[in-house]
Amino acid sequence: MLMAEKMKDKKLEATRFGFAKALVELGKEDPNVVVMDADLAKSTLTKNFADVYPERFFDMGIAEQDMLSTAAGFAKMGKIPFACTYGVFVAGRAWDQIRTTICYGEFNVKIGGMHGGISVGPDGATHQALEELALMRVLPNMTVIVPCDTKEAYKATMASAKEIKGPVYLRFGREGVPILTTDEDPFVVGKANVMREGSDCAIIACGFMVGEALDAAKELEEEEGIKCRVVNIHTIKPIDKEAIIAAAKDCGCVVTAEEHQLAAGFGSAVAEVVCQNQPVPMKMVGISDRFGESGEPWELFEAFHITWKDIKKAVKEAVAMKKA
Amino acid sequence: MYSKAFVEALEQKSCDIRGDILMMLKEAKSGHSGGSLSSVEILTALYFYKMKHNPMNPDWDGRDYFILSKGHVCPALYTALAHSGYFPREELKTLRKFGSRLQGHPHWLKLPGLETSSGSLGQGLSVANGMALALKLDKKPNRVYCLLGDGELQEGQIWEAAMTSAHYGLDNVCAIVDYNNLEIDGYVEEVMGIHPLVEKWLSFNWHVHECDGNDITSVIRALDHASQMKRKPSVIIAHTTKGKGVSFMEDVDLWHGKTPSPEQLEQALSQLDGACSVFKPWN
Numbered sequence: 001m002l003m004a005e006k007m008k009d010k011k012l013e014a015t016r017f018g019f020a021k022a023l024v025e026l027g028k029e030d031p032n033v034v035v036m037d038a039d040l041a042k043s044t045l046t047k048n049f050a051d052v053y054p055e056r057f058f059d060m061g062i063a064e065q066d067m068l069s070t071a072a073g074f075a076k077m078g079k080i081p082f083a084c085t086y087g088v089f090v091a092g093r094a095w096d097q098i099r100t101t102i103c104y105g106e107f108n109v110k111i112g113g114m115h116g117g118i119s120v121g122p123d124g125a126t127h128q129a130l131e132e133l134a135l136m137r138v139l140p141n142m143t144v145i146v147p148c149d150t151k152e153a154y155k156a157t158m159a160s161a162k163e164i165k166g167p168v169y170l171r172f173g174r175e176g177v178p179i180l181t182t183d184e185d186p187f188v189v190g191k192a193n194v195m196r197e198g199s200d201c202a203i204i205a206c207g208f209m210v211g212e213a214l215d216a217a218k219e220l221e222e223e224e225g226i227k228c229r230v231v232n233i234h235t236i237k238p239i240d241k242e243a244i245i246a247a248a249k250d251c252g253c254v255v256t257a258e259e260h261q262l263a264a265g266f267g268s269a270v271a272e273v274v275c276q277n278q279p280v281p282m283k284m285v286g287i288s289d290r291f292g293e294s295g296e297p298w299e300l301f302e303a304f305h306i307t308w309k310d311i312k313k314a315v316k317e318a319v320a321m322k323k324a
Numbered sequence: 325m326y327s328k329a330f331v332e333a334l335e336q337k338s339c340d341i342r343g344d345i346l347m348m349l350k351e352a353k354s355g356h357s358g359g360s361l362s363s364v365e366i367l368t369a370l371y372f373y374k375m376k377h378n379p380m381n382p383d384w385d386g387r388d389y390f391i392l393s394k395g396h397v398c399p400a401l402y403t404a405l406a407h408s409g410y411f412p413r414e415e416l417k418t419l420r421k422f423g424s425r426l427q428g429h430p431h432w433l434k435l436p437g438l439e440t441s442s443g444s445l446g447q448g449l450s451v452a453n454g455m456a457l458a459l460k461l462d463k464k465p466n467r468v469y470c471l472l473g474d475g476e477l478q479e480g481q482i483w484e485a486a487m488t489s490a491h492y493g494l495d496n497v498c499a500i501v502d503y504n505n506l507e508i509d510g511y512v513e514e515v516m517g518i519h520p521l522v523e524k525w526l527s528f529n530w531h532v533h534e535c536d537g538n539d540i541t542s543v544i545r546a547l548d549h550a551s552q553m554k555r556k557p558s559v560i561i562a563h564t565t566k567g568k569g570v571s572f573m574e575d576v577d578l579w580h581g582k583t584p585s586p587e588q589l590e591q592a593l594s595q596l597d598g599a600c601s602v603f604k605p606w607n
Contacts, residue, residue, distance in 0.1 A: 034458075034461070055461070056461070058457065058492075060488065061484075061487065061488075061491075063481075063484035063487070063488070065446075065447075065450070065480075065481045065484060066450045066453075066481055066484035066485050066487075066488055067450075068450075069447045069448075069450030069451050069454070069481070069485070070450045070451070070453050070454035070457070070485075070488060071454060072440070072450075072451050072454060073450065073451040073452060073453060073454020073455040073456070073457070073458065074454040074455075074457065074458050075454075076439065076440065076451065076454065076455055076458075077454070077455050077458035077459065077462075078458070079458050079461070081454070096444050096447075097447055097450075097481075099444075100441065100442075100443065100444040100447070101440065101441070101442075101444075101447050101451060104431070104441050105432060105433070105440055105441045106433060
């Protein structure tokens, strides 16, 4: 089965919608919330905030470096700025501003990194953020969150402003993705959610790949009798070490899944915990050291080997390594 | 307009600050002499004349804000802060030493009186804009001052920020360019020219004021003029001499990132002493 077929029956909504909804809510609750964009307000959906609170919305033009440093100035004065644009531009182009002015200065800036991952599709490699989690998680004082669906995106955005005093990077996607959680499901920053129980292999995933992990786990159980624990790690930094160690211990092998470069990314963050605390065989599903290209989102997932089928294959390999 | 005694007192303060800068750089054995010395009168005018601030309460919300964008001249800022009373003057001796609050480039979380951390050039004006926008949102009258280097103007972000200040009509922002003509690799005009500077800022829709940045009267006049301007941000182009006050450092690019030896310090202090009779070096 192709991924495009599989996605047909699912109820989809892009995570940026959950983000936009939360921004408007935050604007209502706290007059100190301000929103900035770099000429992409219609695409990032910060326009929804701008329509309701125009005096607290600042279009900074196509100038990401200026936007991020200006955000630090807002935070210095007690505002809670959300600076938003495509992840590939904000994390790459404004990295020094994020590092030296925001993170070193411990300013309360929230960064909305939109259009994360290869699912941006037709725009091609220049617009597909595949490195930003690595770039952000290496920074001291930074919190990095990748919501798995639109409901989690809403909760993560609310939490970033209300519960975290300091810089936060939030990754959202353009494409509609399956809704996996409910309004009632818990969301605690830094705390992983186990989405399915099992003890043969742990699949640890973030963002859109959590859904792929669940599909893989379901089929593995039905077809091969392999029972997988699926762990959704929405907070990549600070990462939930306890949940990772427990998963590695209980299952004896780990597969990670991310819509991001494997090098220094999410799987690497999990591996840092596993190999230092509970070393077990590991396999990592993600982008293998190459740039993306144009294509339809699900077509690209197939071409870059980051579908539920690739997770299934990795789980079988990890289980075999465990038994060897 | 400004009394002779008042101007002389500020000149004396500049002289004292210059002496402390030289002595702390000698102790540190690394750091930036040239730009620290060129910016002395600018900092003196801000901290001892123009800015509202309270060293006994650094977080006072009525204060004006100073953003040092060219972070490497922090010896001058640290000295101005110490002389204002933010921390003991003795502490200047710890510059760049392990465990010191006086980091090689300023870190605001360590030292009272600092507003931000800087060292990577080109970012300060944007930060100043963000603060100024927040002040406008809150309808507060405080002003934000930002010191830029002339070489620093080669950073593209400065001009992004210049557009932002003008676009949002931030008349509570005052940028000051320490125009000493030199950067590490040589004369600014030879490394990467920024001329014609007045026209550049004018075309970015700023109020432009020029002054002799090493003449206290000229600097305070420019600051007073700038704070009267409405609807647009102001920039003061302060024509200065790198290494000002020490004959062998003046206008020599090598002194950008070099510090005086004990012998050179003696020589430098004797020149300052000649100009300012009551200057008392550290014991």
